[in-house]
Amino acid sequence: MSRLRELTKGIIKENPTYVQVLGMCPTLAVTTSAINGLGMGLATTAVLTMSNVVISLIRKIVPDKIRIPIFIVVIASFVTMIDLLMHGFAYDLWKTLGLFIPLIVVNCIIMGRAESFASKHGVLDSMLDGLGVGLGFTGSLVLLGSVRELFGNGTIFGYKVWELKIFLEILPPGAYITLGLLSALFTYIGIRRKKRGEAK
Amino acid sequence: MKVFLLFFSAIFVNNFVLARFLGICPFLGVSKRLETATGMGIAVTFVMTVSAAISWFLDKLLISTGLEFLRTIVFILVIASFVQFVELFLKKTSPDLYEALGIFLPLITTNCAILGMVLLNSLMKLNFVEAVFHALGSGLGFALALVIFAGIREKMDLYDLPEPFKGTAIALITAGLLSLAFMGFQGMVKL
Numbered sequence: 001m002s003r004l005r006e007l008t009k010g011i012i013k014e015n016p017t018y019v020q021v022l023g024m025c026p027t028l029a030v031t032t033s034a035i036n037g038l039g040m041g042l043a044t045t046a047v048l049t050m051s052n053v054v055i056s057l058i059r060k061i062v063p064d065k066i067r068i069p070i071f072i073v074v075i076a077s078f079v080t081m082i083d084l085l086m087h088g089f090a091y092d093l094w095k096t097l098g099l100f101i102p103l104i105v106v107n108c109i110i111m112g113r114a115e116s117f118a119s120k121h122g123v124l125d126s127m128l129d130g131l132g133v134g135l136g137f138t139g140s141l142v143l144l145g146s147v148r149e150l151f152g153n154g155t156i157f158g159y160k161v162w163e164l165k166i167f168l169e170i171l172p173p174g175a176y177i178t179l180g181l182l183s184a185l186f187t188y189i190g191i192r193r194k195k196r197g198e199a200k
Numbered sequence: 201m202k203v204f205l206l207f208f209s210a211i212f213v214n215n216f217v218l219a220r221f222l223g224i225c226p227f228l229g230v231s232k233r234l235e236t237a238t239g240m241g242i243a244v245t246f247v248m249t250v251s252a253a254i255s256w257f258l259d260k261l262l263i264s265t266g267l268e269f270l271r272t273i274v275f276i277l278v279i280a281s282f283v284q285f286v287e288l289f290l291k292k293t294s295p296d297l298y299e300a301l302g303i304f305l306p307l308i309t310t311n312c313a314i315l316g317m318v319l320l321n322s323l324m325k326l327n328f329v330e331a332v333f334h335a336l337g338s339g340l341g342f343a344l345a346l347v348i349f350a351g352i353r354e355k356m357d358l359y360d361l362p363e364p365f366k367g368t369a370i371a372l373i374t375a376g377l378l379s380l381a382f383m384g385f386q387g388m389v390k391l
Binding site for chain 2: 069080105111177179187188
């Protein structure tokens with residue numbers, strides 16, 4: 001049961017995007033469509049899970065003072081692997097995500113999980129934690145990507161929904177404003193839930 | 201001529217924060233006060249310019265030895281060690297500035313604007329002078345956006361906002377409007 005909680009906490013309660021406001025750059029930059037968001041989310045999840053496992057494995061032999069550079073090298077190696085794999089097997093996606101694939105290295109979510117979780121917990125827990133947080137991140141990206149694609153292009157995952165097209169949604173300002181409104185919505189739901197809990 | 205175009209387009213047209221979405225974390229994180237925002241802007245500009253210069257040589261070295269796939273790892277290590285070096289140097293030579301920058305100095309390592317800058321230079325195949333000016337312009341653009349944004353946020357503290365919009369939500373919407381304003385520069389410089 002507690003193992004399961006390691007997996008699910010990252011998806012809603014500690015959602016990296018809407019609750020912790022981490023990893024904002026890829027969130028805003030690649031979510032012009034739902035499929036881009038999904039691709040970026042899964043790439044990040046893969047790196048996060050693998051780096052969490054390795055960091056958890058070596059956590060006892062890494063000297064405390066130089067742990068950050070070592071973590072960075074571990075993360076950067078996995079990012080390079082994902083970058084080359086995507087270049088080979090998902091070239092179109094690799095091209096659209098572009099610069100933001102190597103930039104997974106400096107995604108604060110990954111470093112944050114390595115430092116605050118994987119360097120202190122066992123291998124299995126760390127793997128589940130990485131998977132959960134990664135999926136939470138993917139979910140947020142797909143949500144934001146879907147909303148932007150729906151209003152900006154009238155489609156979701158490429159399927160046509162309506163004729164409405166607000167061009168601004170696809171442009172940079174649209175990313176900021178949509179994420180702002182979604183984050184206000186999440187806070188609103190949080191506040192209402194708290195109030196209902198108090199009333200009971 | 202190309203150097204000037206690169207320099208100005210990096211500040212206004214392709215502004216790192218508002219158009220390229222790089223360095224959003226410090227943009228949202230340290231923009232609550234004007235003073236810290238200015239300090240952060242200067243620190244980032246400095247680190248960015250020097251890292252771009254160092255990485256330019258390393259990139260040429262990697263290409264000539266056929267080890268381009270190590271780019272990401274090498275660049276992030278260069279940035280991390282350079283930031284560490286700047287930290288030690290400032291601590292010895294000017295403790296005041298060191299105190300003022302505080303926690304933001306080590307945080308520059310994980311600022312994706314720096315790594316993004318270096319990778320972008322390598323992708324665009326710029327020569328040394330272009331790369332350095334491109335980095336300087338991008339850094340100044342980042343500082344400009346950060347300072348404007350911090351100014352707006354300081355004013356915004358005085359207004360009574362609806363509960364759900366407080367904090368992140370209104371900051372993001374403000375950034376959206378700022379980005380909209382910067383879109384007015386689009387098309388001014390063509391590269």
